[in-house]
Amino acid sequence: MLQLKDLPDSKVLSKFAERYPDADIGNVINFLTLLRVGSDLSSELDNFLAGYGLLQGRWWVLILLMREQDLMSTPSSLAEKAGVSRATMTGLIDGLVRESLVKRVTNVDDRRKQHIKLTILGQERLDEVMPEYYRRVAELMKVLSPSQGEDLSLMLKKLQNNSDVFK
Numbered sequence: 001m002l003q004l005k006d007l008p009d010s011k012v013l014s015k016f017a018e019r020y021p022d023a024d025i026g027n028v029i030n031f032l033t034l035l036r037v038g039s040d041l042s043s044e045l046d047n048f049l050a051g052y053g054l055l056q057g058r059w060w061v062l063i064l065l066m067r068e069q070d071l072m073s074t075p076s077s078l079a080e081k082a083g084v085s086r087a088t089m090t091g092l093i094d095g096l097v098r099e100s101l102v103k104r105v106t107n108v109d110d111r112r113k114q115h116i117k118l119t120i121l122g123q124e125r126l127d128e129v130m131p132e133y134y135r136r137v138a139e140l141m142k143v144l145s146p147s148q149g150e151d152l153s154l155m156l157k158k159l160q161n162n163s164d165v166f167k
Helices: 010-020 026-048 056-067 075-082 086-098 120-141 146-161
Strands: 100-104 114-118
Touching: 010 026, 026 056, 026 086, 056 075, 056 086, 056 100, 056 114, 075 086, 075 114, 075 120, 086 100
Parallel strands: none
Antiparallel strands: 100 114
16 A cells, blocks of 8 residues: 655645645645554554564454454454455465464364364464553553543544545
8 A cells, every 4th residue: 555655735735726626625634644644553553563473464363353252253254354355364364374373163064164263372462462552552542632532533433434435
């Protein structure tokens, strides 16, 4: 994914507004800033997780499995919950299996069906990562007061609920 590091200012965007009169410069700046913050946070999270031998995709699979009562799920369910294709999920699972963080469990009633189970080693990896992850999230978010955090959450939900404008 291309990440725009040099965000345009209002002067630069005014050139675009001359050519495209429907451009609301303030909205464009806010939108680009939101995208930039999201991509920067995602990149920094990847850097943090790399210190534990993980990237976001694999980390999310471990978290999704930990959420399950029996620490197990199907690959298709994991793909749906993670918002990725089944092929992408297969690649993530293959890597986690190689590292013994998850294992494939064949259904005894139907050998064609497989489940993915979080292993003890996978749980231990999460137990290493999560305390520091939560500490860093708290550190990041402490710049906002509790009411600002609530306002941010409401605003982000509004944007998420309206994101289908790009479909």
